[in-house]
Amino acid sequence: MNFDQFNLDPRINAGIKDVGYVTPTPIQKQAIPEVLRGRDVLGLAQTGTGKTAAFMLPILQRLTKGPLRHVRALIVAPTRELAEQIHETAVELGKHARVRSVTVYGGVSKKRQVEALRRGAEIVVACPGRLLDIAGDGDIDLSRVEVLVLDEADRMCDMGFLPDIKRILKLVPARRQTLFFSATMPKEIRQLAGSILKDPVTVQIGMIAPAKTVSHAIYPVTHKLKKNLLLQMLDQTATGRVLIFTKTKRRARFLARDLEKKGHNVSALQGNMSQNRRQKAINGFRDGKYDILVATDIAARGIDVAEISHVINYDMPDTVDAYTHRIGRTGRAYETGQAFTFAVPDDEGLVRGIERVLKKPIERRQLPGFDYAGYKPDKRNGGKQSTVNSERAATNGNGRRSRGNGGPKGGSGRGRRRRRGRSYAPQGNGR
Numbered sequence: 001m002n003f004d005q006f007n008l009d010p011r012i013n014a015g016i017k018d019v020g021y022v023t024p025t026p027i028q029k030q031a032i033p034e035v036l037r038g039r040d041v042l043g044l045a046q047t048g049t050g051k052t053a054a055f056m057l058p059i060l061q062r063l064t065k066g067p068l069r070h071v072r073a074l075i076v077a078p079t080r081e082l083a084e085q086i087h088e089t090a091v092e093l094g095k096h097a098r099v100r101s102v103t104v105y106g107g108v109s110k111k112r113q114v115e116a117l118r119r120g121a122e123i124v125v126a127c128p129g130r131l132l133d134i135a136g137d138g139d140i141d142l143s144r145v146e147v148l149v150l151d152e153a154d155r156m157c158d159m160g161f162l163p164d165i166k167r168i169l170k171l172v173p174a175r176r177q178t179l180f181f182s183a184t185m186p187k188e189i190r191q192l193a194g195s196i197l198k199d200p201v202t203v204q205i206g207m208i209a210p211a212k213t214v215s216h217a218i219y220p221v222t223h224k225l226k227k228n229l230l231l232q233m234l235d236q237t238a239t240g241r242v243l244i245f246t247k248t249k250r251r252a253r254f255l256a257r258d259l260e261k262k263g264h265n266v267s268a269l270q271g272n273m274s275q276n277r278r279q280k281a282i283n284g285f286r287d288g289k290y291d292i293l294v295a296t297d298i299a300a301r302g303i304d305v306a307e308i309s310h311v312i313n314y315d316m317p318d319t320v321d322a323y324t325h326r327i328g329r330t331g332r333a334y335e336t337g338q339a340f341t342f343a344v345p346d347d348e349g350l351v352r353g354i355e356r357v358l359k360k361p362i363e364r365r366q367l368p369g370f371d372y373a374g375y376k377p378d379k380r381n382g383g384k385q386s387t388v389n390s391e392r393a394a395t396n397g398n399g400r401r402s403r404g405n406g407g408p409k410g411g412s413g414r415g416r417r418r419r420r421g422r423s424y425a426p427q428g429n430g431r
């Protein structure tokens with residue numbers, strides 16, 4: 001099965017060819033025909049499933065006909081990083097169709113966004129706050145919006161955007177197509193979806209659970225030992241790109257600094273950084289300048305970096321949903337990934353919650369040779385000793401570099417990290 005079956009405009013097929021997609025992902029197979037038919041869609045999809053193209057391709061198809069230079073598709077997303085990512089997808093896939101997309105989010109010049117809107121665009125990808133700001137100034141006309149997309153709706157609600165979304169809904173025509181995507185479906189989200197979707201088709205990809213291609217392990221530890229455990233783990237483990245999560249911006253900043261002191265190529269990504277610096281950190285991570293990104297949950301939202309081999313939860317996420325989102329950063333588009341979580345004894349309740357969602361126990365591991373300074377990680381958790389070798393086997397070809405003991409790294413391994421072809425092959429491709 002390939003993209004030809006959707007009978008898309010040849011200019012859009014040319015865009016698909018450019019980005020290298022060969023086979024539609026399951027959500028694309030299910031959602032694209034429905035969106036092309038004009039149906040409202042409720043998409044229950046994890047990150048990494050290809051949902052952006054699932055809504056973008058039919059939108060682009062619609063835009064190949066009808067008036068140009070009016071805002072006809074509005075996509076609302078929780079963070080600037082995600083907005084930027086969606087915009088890039090629109091630009092890449094819509095290049096040959098000459099579709100224009102503009103981003104609208106805070107933290108950068110409003111003037112330039114307004115100027116871009118004045119020049120005319122068919123797609124606007126926006127975060128709620130700045131969109132309402134610009135709409136309040138009368139600098140955007142949303143009266144001709146034909147398609148409204150709410151992406152990562154659960155996260156928007158978590159971030160307190162629900163009232164803003166309700167205000168945005170009043171600015172767009174009632175007669176429109178609405179596409180609603182969420183990785184999780186708490187009651188609040190279900191109610192919101194129910195109130196704005198008309199006779200929607202529900203597209204659900206798998207269980208609402210972390211991507212299946214990610215293998216999970218818990219490392220029981222104490223707060224005091226965390227940093228040394230991480231340093232030794234990074235030295236002993238064959239890793240590609242590593243995304244580390246901390247609870248707070250301050251902890252992200254300090255941990256990145258400490259890792260840098262130990263010779264790692266690392267950048268922080270946290271909400272106190274300017275948009276420019278955040279983008280530099282993400283680009284540096286994507287291009288291989290940094291092997292490690294230390295991020296907070298919100299800052300990491302929407303990062304689209306292929307080939308993240310390891311997500312390390314240095315601090316336990318606050319909720320099972322947050323765990324799902326973090327882990328969604330690895331195993332994207334069905335590559336394999338490893339998710340390591342440092343759990344202090346108090347985290348045990350949350351670990352059980354995650355196990356319930358995964359429907360299986362998560363392996364407890366100890367790092368071989370690590371000095372636990374009297375702490376008995378296996379005592380509480382019935383820990384299972386694993387070796388570095390067995391872990392490497394588990395990376396399934398994804399582990400690309402094993403560092404020497406403690407010393408600064410030599411080559412960055414960048415040459416080996418060229419972007420892979422994007423053919424979508426859920427099984428049997430040896431990844």
Ligand code: AMP
Nearest residue numbers: 021023025048049050051052333422424
């Ligand atoms: P998303 O879930 O939209 O964030 O997409 C996750 C990743 O999958 C992105 O890097 C996309 O470029 C990639 N992707 C989307 N659709 C396909 C496809 N049909 N084949 C291969 N990769 C894809």
